Amino acid sequence: MNKPHPYMPNSVTEIKEKMMEELGIRHIDDLFSDIPEDLRFKGELDIPGPYAEAEVKGMVLRQLEKNWTLRCPPFLGGGVWPHYVPAVVDEIVRRAEFLTSYTPYQPEITQGMLQVIFEYQSLICELVGLEVANASLYDWASALGEAARMASRLTRRDVVAVPYLISPQRLAVLRAYTEPVGIRVVKVDYDKTTGLLDLEDLKEKVDSRTAAVYIENPSYLGFVEEGVETIAETAHDAGARRRPREMGSTPTTKRAPGDYDADIVVGEGQPLGNHMNYGGPLLGIFACRNDPRMIRQMPGRLIGLTQTQDGLRRGFTMTLQTREQHIRREKATSNICSNEALCAVASAVYLSLLGPQGLRDLAEVVASRAHYAMRRIGELPNIRAPLFSSFHFKEFTVSFKGRTVAEVHRDLLSSRMHGGKPLVDEFPELGEAALYCVTEMHSKRDIDRLVSALEEALER
Amino acid sequence: MRRFRQADWEEPLIFELGREERVGFTVPSVEPEVSDAVGDIEELVPTNMLRSEPPMLPEVSEIEVLRHFIHLSQMNYGVNSGVFYPLGSCTMKYNPVINEVVAAHPKITEIHPDQDEATVQGVLGILYQLKRWFLEVTGMDDASLQPAAGAHGEFLGNLLIRAYHADRGEIDKRREIIVPDSAHGTNPASAMMAGFKTVEIPSGEDGCVDIEALRSVVGEHTAGLMLTNPNTLGIFERNISEIAEIVHGAGGLMYYDGANLNAIMGKCRPGDMGFDIVHVNLHKTFSTPHGGGGPGSGPVGVKSFLADYLPVPTVEEEDGVYRLDYDRPKTIGRIHGYHGNVSPILKAYAYTLALGGSGLKEASEIAVLNSNYIAHKLKDVRGLSLPYAPGVPRKHEAVLSASGMAEETGVRALDVAKGLLDRGIHAPTIYFPLIVPEALMIEPTETEPLEALDAFIEAVKEISDLAYSNPKEVLDAPRNTAVGRLDEARAAHPKTICLSWRAYCALAGRG
Numbered sequence: 001m002n003k004p005h006p007y008m009p010n011s012v013t014e015i016k017e018k019m020m021e022e023l024g025i026r027h028i029d030d031l032f033s034d035i036p037e038d039l040r041f042k043g044e045l046d047i048p049g050p051y052a053e054a055e056v057k058g059m060v061l062r063q064l065e066k067n068w069t070l071r072c073p074p075f076l077g078g079g080v081w082p083h084y085v086p087a088v089v090d091e092i093v094r095r096a097e098f099l100t101s102y103t104p105y106q107p108e109i110t111q112g113m114l115q116v117i118f119e120y121q122s123l124i125c126e127l128v129g130l131e132v133a134n135a136s137l138y139d140w141a142s143a144l145g146e147a148a149r150m151a152s153r154l155t156r157r158d159v160v161a162v163p164y165l166i167s168p169q170r171l172a173v174l175r176a177y178t179e180p181v182g183i184r185v186v187k188v189d190y191d192k193t194t195g196l197l198d199l200e201d202l203k204e205k206v207d208s209r210t211a212a213v214y215i216e217n218p219s220y221l222g223f224v225e226e227g228v229e230t231i232a233e234t235a236h237d238a239g240a241r242r243r244p245r246e247m248g249s250t251p252t253t254k255r256a257p258g259d260y261d262a263d264i265v266v267g268e269g270q271p272l273g274n275h276m277n278y279g280g281p282l283l284g285i286f287a288c289r290n291d292p293r294m295i296r297q298m299p300g301r302l303i304g305l306t307q308t309q310d311g312l313r314r315g316f317t318m319t320l321q322t323r324e325q326h327i328r329r330e331k332a333t334s335n336i337c338s339n340e341a342l343c344a345v346a347s348a349v350y351l352s353l354l355g356p357q358g359l360r361d362l363a364e365v366v367a368s369r370a371h372y373a374m375r376r377i378g379e380l381p382n383i384r385a386p387l388f389s390s391f392h393f394k395e396f397t398v399s400f401k402g403r404t405v406a407e408v409h410r411d412l413l414s415s416r417m418h419g420g421k422p423l424v425d426e427f428p429e430l431g432e433a434a435l436y437c438v439t440e441m442h443s444k445r446d447i448d449r450l451v452s453a454l455e456e457a458l459e460r
Numbered sequence: 461m462r463r464f465r466q467a468d469w470e471e472p473l474i475f476e477l478g479r480e481e482r483v484g485f486t487v488p489s490v491e492p493e494v495s496d497a498v499g500d501i502e503e504l505v506p507t508n509m510l511r512s513e514p515p516m517l518p519e520v521s522e523i524e525v526l527r528h529f530i531h532l533s534q535m536n537y538g539v540n541s542g543v544f545y546p547l548g549s550c551t552m553k554y555n556p557v558i559n560e561v562v563a564a565h566p567k568i569t570e571i572h573p574d575q576d577e578a579t580v581q582g583v584l585g586i587l588y589q590l591k592r593w594f595l596e597v598t599g600m601d602d603a604s605l606q607p608a609a610g611a612h613g614e615f616l617g618n619l620l621i622r623a624y625h626a627d628r629g630e631i632d633k634r635r636e637i638i639v640p641d642s643a644h645g646t647n648p649a650s651a652m653m654a655g656f657k658t659v660e661i662p663s664g665e666d667g668c669v670d671i672e673a674l675r676s677v678v679g680e681h682t683a684g685l686m687l688t689n690p691n692t693l694g695i696f697e698r699n700i701s702e703i704a705e706i707v708h709g710a711g712g713l714m715y716y717d718g719a720n721l722n723a724i725m726g727k728c729r730p731g732d733m734g735f736d737i738v739h740v741n742l743h744k745t746f747s748t749p750h751g752g753g754g755p756g757s758g759p760v761g762v763k764s765f766l767a768d769y770l771p772v773p774t775v776e777e778e779d780g781v782y783r784l785d786y787d788r789p790k791t792i793g794r795i796h797g798y799h800g801n802v803s804p805i806l807k808a809y810a811y812t813l814a815l816g817g818s819g820l821k822e823a824s825e826i827a828v829l830n831s832n833y834i835a836h837k838l839k840d841v842r843g844l845s846l847p848y849a850p851g852v853p854r855k856h857e858a859v860l861s862a863s864g865m866a867e868e869t870g871v872r873a874l875d876v877a878k879g880l881l882d883r884g885i886h887a888p889t890i891y892f893p894l895i896v897p898e899a900l901m902i903e904p905t906e907t908e909p910l911e912a913l914d915a916f917i918e919a920v921k922e923i924s925d926l927a928y929s930n931p932k933e934v935l936d937a938p939r940n941t942a943v944g945r946l947d948e949a950r951a952a953h954p955k956t957i958c959l960s961w962r963a964y965c966a967l968a969g970r971g
């Protein structure tokens with residue numbers, strides 16, 4: 001290729017020749033002469049291009065155009081949620097100094113990122129009511145996997161109890177993280193009326209092998225787990241760590257897990273200022289108590305506040321790195337290296353913008369509209385919403401009589417509306433049910449339109 | 461040499477800004493009809509689940525938030541904003557702006573991962589196509605895009621090794637993963653995550669895997685071997701076919717750590733070297749930004765005999781229609797809640813189009829040319845040396861040792877790094893690989909102009925001169941960055957450790 005490429009300043013023939021002359025070689029391939037002949041790739045990679053920027057842009061956007069434009073955001077939640085991302089958040093995460101930097105291994109020249117991550121850790125602590133949070137993990141599901149392993153290391157026990165109504169995707173990740181090290185996952189039953197954890201079944205399943213009891217609040221199916229005191233007592237009486245998760249945008253109206261004796265909190269930070277991006281990148285939240293024994297077992301990076309060596313001013317640096325793979329190798333608490341730092345930056349900006357009042361207002365509008373939707377949908381004939389009698393936050397179950405979820409879903413799609421996630425395969429015992437979600441992105445008009453579409457679909 | 465001064469705003473913590481009742485953002489109001497219908501939502505919340513006090517979040521206006529974080533960004537250093545970021549093993553290449561532009565399109569940012577496949581054919585097509593190109597570059601047969609980072613891919617790879625041996629009824633005896641002592645720390649840590657024990661083997665005098673050492677540890681307990689090629693010294697493991705033969709002969713599998721793929725695109729392929737499993741870091745080789753630590757993306761490719769174990773779902777194509785395939789009865793399950801880090805995958809897709817097959821190959825060629833140029837110019841600088849096989853060309857990176865300088869002047873690799881920061885250049889990776897004392901691991905990538913390489917070389921020479929004439933000057937560096945050296949001991953000491961604003965307030969309260 002003779003034409004210089006804009007991404008490669010030294011692709012100019014004259015420069016290459018000058019550099020090769022310095023090295024005393026005549027051809028670039030001389031630098032690859034140590035690759036055995038039989039391993040050399042003959043010919044060209046079968047990949048189209050190179051294309052000019054205008055062409056690249058056109059090709060990518062033409063491809064993206066094939067994604068549908070829906071009349072309003074999908075009524076989907078369950079682990080990723082449609083929430084508004086303020087313009088200031090996007091403005092900050094686009095800054096090249098943040099976007100194109102790597103892990104702040106050299107603290108003197110990366111104080112900016114270090115301070116933002118320290119602020120992120122601090123904001124998460126305020127949200128969940130604990131004293132320590134790490135710099136991020138990949139997503140909620142992998143954070144749960146890491147938490148189960150941490151609880152097992154701390155307690156030297158090998159059973160983790162989870163709610164029966166956990167998201168099957170999350171459960172699959174939990175199993176992948178725990179099975180190789182011999183941790184067993186047991187499911188705790190739920191009350192068929194309220195959906196809440198069956199506390200009797202919990203007592204039966206928690207014993208001297210239980211490393212942790214994991215609850216979700218709000219649950220996968222949207223209701224708020226109320227028996228938190230009893231759950232905490234049951235877990236702690238058996239000497240286990242209890243690990244509720246706190247969902248990112250959970251409102252100020254809801255109690256922080258740290259306030260009901262959670263030892264480790266995991267959750268999803270995507271709704272805190274991160275776009276859905278078809279499910280990634282996400283932001284695994286991970287927090288725990290200010291207990292040195294626990295902190296030493298934490299996975300992931302930690303940013304600490306310290307001073308400069310001359311003691312003259314405050315500064316930030318990565319700390320307790322002896323837990324991490326680049327120092328401790330196979331004895332590390334986790335293998336994580338690259339994390340989701342930029343998503344943590346987004347969440348720090350988001351929480352700073354919202355403040356306590358914004359969070360409260362957000363919770364109010366989200367829950368109010370979700371309840372409005374539940375009420376309107378529940379009034380329709382041949383529909384139940386929600387299936388459980390507990391307080392729901394933004395997600396709720398909807399079940400149909402006379403028509404299948406798949407049929408209703410298709411009808412909604414034909415009017416460019418996207419209904420909830422079908423639960424038929426995940427929890428067949430719930431019947432023809434789907435998991436709907438309403439956020440501040442759904443106006444009353446959107447909800448009314450959904451209700452009409454559902455009504456029509458059920459009349460067919 | 462240009463004079464560098466990093467911005468320093470002495471920026472307060474966000475918690476120290478603002479005033480009561482200030483807001484940085486408003487959310488839509490509840491419509492009157494909605495509140496009429498549902499009433500006061502708070503009254504519906506179970507009383508024991510109400511928060512007694514609001515969280516202690518800052519109360520700041522929009523412009524205060526914006527300025528705060530812009531100030532902090534100015535106290536940071538990125539590839540696109542700095543002048544040179546030769547952080548070895550991290551492939552800090554230019555992150556093309558067009559990739560960010562297309563990735564910000566609402567038709568990708570506002571898509572929910574549980575949407576009906578019919579509504580997301582565009583993004584599925586991108587995932588599928590990137591997978592095909594990834595297979596072409598690596599010489600593998602099938603792949604999963606779920607891993608969110610390189611180490612996540614390594615974890616998946618080890619789960620696949622586990623599943624393969626379990627399927628053959630051999631997992632109880634195959635407990636060991638072999639890693640060279642020059643391996644990335646993630647390799648042994650990932651093997652540990654998957655329940656394996658690691659066996660470390662020493663490197664030979666040529667910096668490559670010691671074949672005899674390898675022979676002495678393989679056996680019926682071998683589950684597999686993890687290797688990067690070129691290795692972390694930047695040297696190509698020319699005995700790779702023999703290594704693969706030995707490991708395969710013992711019944712183990714070969715795992716390729718793709719952190720160093722930027723050296724060999726279009727020149728040779730892991731799949732042709734005998735590797736069974738490969739991960740690639742899209743945030744390295746395929747130009748997606750590192751984001752201050754993440755997000756990354758670490759797709760994993762396998763040979764066809766391992767395809768049954770891949771996580772679900774995978775993206776497949778039939779007659780021009782893309783779908784998610786969950787039909788893998790032997791799957792290891794999942795390692796990510798959804799489909800992996802889709803946004804970086806989209807950026808890698810745009811990058812691949814911008815380069816094409818020939819451009820990827822040229823990227824590797826120039827990356828290798830650049831690193832050899834630096835190694836050539838630096839190896840004779842006073843106090844530095846190029847350990848291991850100095851006559852063998854380096855690939856994408858070169859590891860120099862400052863041990864001579866350290867012994868003769870007391871100026872160590874760490875100090876050289878700080879001296880570079882003072883000159884506006886990001887430091888190389890230091891003290892890695894572990895087999896090189898006082899290591900300076902330099903990876904220039906293909907996206908740096910000759911002028912940047914020369915400026916870096918000049919800066920290193922200048923620091924070397926200073927080390928031998930006025931070492932204190934280097935030991936006191938950096939002075940031109942936002943802050944000077946930090947008190948790491950204080951950061952980690954049980955009495956002074958401070959990991960959050962809460963802890964800071966508690967420490968301050970204690971006085």
